[in-house]
Amino acid sequence: MQRLLLMGLLLMLGSVLMSPRTQAAEVDYGLEANVYLWYANLDMGQADKRLAPQSDLVDYAEYAGSLPSQGAHHLMSITPIARSQEGVEVEVETEFQLASPNDGETEVRGQYVVQRLSLDNQGLVRSSVTLVNEYDDFTSRYRPAVEINLVRAALYDWTESLDKLDDNRLLSLLGKDAGFIGQEDPAQSPSQYLAYLHSLNHSDSRRAIKNYSLTPEAGQYRLSFEYQWTAINSDGEIELARVGVTMLIAVTPEGAKVLLYRAEYLPPVTDLGAEVRC
Amino acid sequence: MTRVIQGKFHLALSLCLLLIGSLVSGASMANMPILKGIGGDFSLRSSKGGEVRLSDFSDKVVMMFFGYTNCADICPTTMAHISQLMHQLPAETRARIQVLFISIDSDYDTPKHLNKYLSYFDPSFIGLVDEREKIDEVAALFKADYTKLAEEKVTTEYKKLSLEDSDAPKRQGYLYSHTAKIFVLDGKQRVRGFFYTGTPIDEMRQQIESLL
Numbered sequence: 001m002q003r004l005l006l007m008g009l010l011l012m013l014g015s016v017l018m019s020p021r022t023q024a025a026e027v028d029y030g031l032e033a034n035v036y037l038w039y040a041n042l043d044m045g046q047a048d049k050r051l052a053p054q055s056d057l058v059d060y061a062e063y064a065g066s067l068p069s070q071g072a073h074h075l076m077s078i079t080p081i082a083r084s085q086e087g088v089e090v091e092v093e094t095e096f097q098l099a100s101p102n103d104g105e106t107e108v109r110g111q112y113v114v115q116r117l118s119l120d121n122q123g124l125v126r127s128s129v130t131l132v133n134e135y136d137d138f139t140s141r142y143r144p145a146v147e148i149n150l151v152r153a154a155l156y157d158w159t160e161s162l163d164k165l166d167d168n169r170l171l172s173l174l175g176k177d178a179g180f181i182g183q184e185d186p187a188q189s190p191s192q193y194l195a196y197l198h199s200l201n202h203s204d205s206r207r208a209i210k211n212y213s214l215t216p217e218a219g220q221y222r223l224s225f226e227y228q229w230t231a232i233n234s235d236g237e238i239e240l241a242r243v244g245v246t247m248l249i250a251v252t253p254e255g256a257k258v259l260l261y262r263a264e265y266l267p268p269v270t271d272l273g274a275e276v277r278c
Numbered sequence: 279m280t281r282v283i284q285g286k287f288h289l290a291l292s293l294c295l296l297l298i299g300s301l302v303s304g305a306s307m308a309n310m311p312i313l314k315g316i317g318g319d320f321s322l323r324s325s326k327g328g329e330v331r332l333s334d335f336s337d338k339v340v341m342m343f344f345g346y347t348n349c350a351d352i353c354p355t356t357m358a359h360i361s362q363l364m365h366q367l368p369a370e371t372r373a374r375i376q377v378l379f380i381s382i383d384s385d386y387d388t389p390k391h392l393n394k395y396l397s398y399f400d401p402s403f404i405g406l407v408d409e410r411e412k413i414d415e416v417a418a419l420f421k422a423d424y425t426k427l428a429e430e431k432v433t434t435e436y437k438k439l440s441l442e443d444s445d446a447p448k449r450q451g452y453l454y455s456h457t458a459k460i461f462v463l464d465g466k467q468r469v470r471g472f473f474y475t476g477t478p479i480d481e482m483r484q485q486i487e488s489l490l
Contacts (some may be wrong), residue, residue: 030332183315233312241314265315267421270472 026206029163034123035092036153039073043146052124054155061130062096062113067146072145073113075152081171081264087120091131097142107139147251151214153248158229163205168195175250177258183243183263190242190261200219202239204229220259226266242266286312298417310462310485312468313375315336317461317469318419322380325405332467335376339489341473344422344456346383347395354459356475360397363479363486372402373490380416381407383456415478419470424456464489 034050041050047068051058060066076093083089096111114132119125154173161170174180174190182193212225227243248260324330332340341360345353360377367375374446379396385409387395392405407413421447427478460473470489473482 229314230311238309238311239314240311243315268313268469268472270315 006010014183026208028080028121029209030160031088031090031119032082032151033091033118033156034162035078035117036075036149036156038117038119038125038128039072039075039092039094040149040153043070043072043144043149045144047125050124050125052120052122052189054120054249055125056118056127058125058128059130060128061133062098062111062115063179064098072097072099072143073149074107074145078129081116084177087118087126089116089118091116097140097145099142106142108142109138110136110140112136115244131174147221147256148214150256151223151249154258155223155247157248158258158261159207159209163207164203165194165197170194173256173258174261175252175259178258179248179260179262181262181264183265185239193249200231205231207243220248223247223249227263240268242268249261281332288466310464310489313471314471316384316421317463317467319389319467320410320416320419322406322416323389325389325396325407327389330404330406332378332463333369334341335378336467337465338374338376339465339486340376340378340467341462341486342378342380342420342461342463343459344380344382344417344420344424344454346381346454347387348383352475356460357396357399357403359475359477359479360403361394363482364402366483371490375393375405375486378414379405380401381405382413382417382456384408384410384413395404412476420461422457422459422461424454427453427455464487 003258035150035173036087038047038050041047044070047058060232063071064068074095074097075094079093079265081089092115094113094115096113097108098111100106100108112132112134113130116127116129117125118127131213147218158173160166161173171190178190180188180190180193182188182196184196188196207227207229210228212223213241215222215224215228224246227241229239229241229243231239242265243263244266246260246262247254247258249258252258319331321331321398323331343353343360345356347353357379364372364375364377377400379392381392385408386407389405389407392407393419396403396405416422458474460477461469462471462473464470471485473485
């Protein structure tokens with residue numbers, strides 16, 4: 001009898017918790033973009049551009065004497081801790097490299113840094129408190145992180161803009177004469193594609209980035225990944241799509257700009273053993 | 279006495295919870311999302327005569343399979359599996375389902391040939407075949423890849439000949455490598471998922487009923 005009770009409860013719990021998308025695994029791309037932008041700006045010596053008007057404490061504890069100087073934050077993880085009406089708190093794990101003050105010296109001692117950031121609703125940093133700051137007991141080659149962080153911020157921003165249908169934000173990420181090939185109609189311009197997306201009246205649109213790879217090419221970065229796109233259509237039905245995407249992003253004085261966006265539908269993933277038979 | 283009443287109460291509660299739980303989980307299992315980027319309307323020659331379009335089956339759930347009549351294993355197994363499902367459904371539900379068998383062997387299969395082949399499984403099944411280019415277009419629409427493995431002496435026809443007469447001239451056969459998916463389409467011709475030969479009949483039935 002107790003077993004029956006347990007089974008019933010488990011079935012109910014399972015059906016309540018198992019949504020078409022597993023909520024727990026979702027990455028907040030808007031948040032990720034803001035965190036990457038913060039560290040990119042920090043490494044460019046322009047932290048003030050991403051500081052909230054009412055910022056409290058930014059301890060800069062990873063820098064010698066807590067005075068910001070040239071360095072590279074390589075982000076390892078971003079974990080949301082708490083959300084409120086005022087904003088969000090996240091814990092960020094980074095591998096930090098402080099550039100050597102000596103000219104030509106490329107070997108530096110890295111640091112493992114964990115910081116708790118508080119961001120406001122505009123994605124600006126209100127506070128940054130260092131929780132862990134451990135020095136490596138070895139040296140490694142100094143690798144700048146600004147461009148990679150800007151490129152990743154652009155990718156997450158782009159993804160968020162597609163889901164939230166923020167036309168202005170998305171169009172502002174496009175570089176001059178950027179190539180754009182949407183998965184529905186390759187002839188559509190970005191504005192026409194956005195108009196098409198609006199016409200779908202989707203709710204709860206979500207593009208999850210999978211199988212992501214980033215390759216530096218001459219003066220730009222090639223991103224290759226898959227969007228696993230879920231949305232609810234105007235009839236309340238769930239729609240799923242796999243979209244293969246290639247992007248070229250360049251870092252310009254105006255920030256990271258998309259030079260090419262090419263998307264195409266991919267076949268649904270099915271049981272491989274049943275794909276091809278004789 | 280109190281213990282007996284408590285026991286009965288717990289039993290009733292447990293059964294209710296189990297029932298509700300299974301109903302709710304069954305409903306969520308039955309949900310078939312719309313798969314974007316795959317499918318579309320097409321027209322091919324029908325085993326029942328004339329030409330049919332996929333959109334002719336509006337408001338019906340369509341189970342569609344790409345195969346060929348000379349296939350020795352997966353095609354007859356799959357059609358038998360679908361046939362088994364169809365026989366378990368009430369007549370009014372069957373009337374709202376259409377099974378389509380698209381032949382990828384336009385060199386051999388004809389509408390008449392398909393009609394005979396499919397009638398072994400269920401006379402309501404419709405076979406579709408046409409020129410190679412048209413079949414290729416439909417296969418591309420549904421991302422149903424197939425390849426002709428030419429000159430492989432393995433067709434049923436060849437095996438029969440070999441058994442019957444070892445002195446008979448050697449005939450060249452072939453087989454096709456093709457997808458084993460049963461495409462499930464809703465009444466608006468949108469792909470909603472796939473079944474396989476191994477999909478339990480009860481699950482297929484539940485999923486199809488959720489689309490009707």
